[in-house]
Amino acid sequence: MDLRECYRMMDADYDSVLCRLGSEQMVCRFLKKCVEKDELNKLQAAIGDERWQDAFLHAHNMKGYGLNLSLTAFTESSSRLCEALRGGEPKGDIAGMLSDVRADYEKLESAVLSLDPK
DSSP states (O other): OOHHHHHHHTTOOHHHHHHHHOSHHHHHHHHHHHHHSOHHHHHHHHHHTTOHHHHHHHHHHHHHHHHHTTOHHHHHHHHHHHHHHTTSSOOSOHHHHHHHHHHHHHHHHHHHHTSOOO
16 A cells, blocks of 8 residues: 555545655654554553553653644544543543544554555
8 A cells, every 4th residue: 555545544634744744755654653652552551550641641642643644533532532631630531532542543553554665
């Protein structure tokens, strides 16, 4: 799969990220780093252990990856979770928000792993 199709599969903004990073090679490089970071597992572990500050930091990192790489759906779900974790005790349905982040992350990971090597 090419990068444009990968972005379509992730519900993301290809034109925006290409404009920001300048080349498909840079975009691919950062996408691969994003899935190698293991933030999702760290986030899930922190939430499971009720380490809310750590959970917030992991959600914030994921939101940052999403924003920088124009990963629209992933940014939205990780942003909702990040804001719910801001300031200590979580607010709202953390399990539901985590489920949304997990689904968007899995879509991201699947798309990135399907990219044609260059």
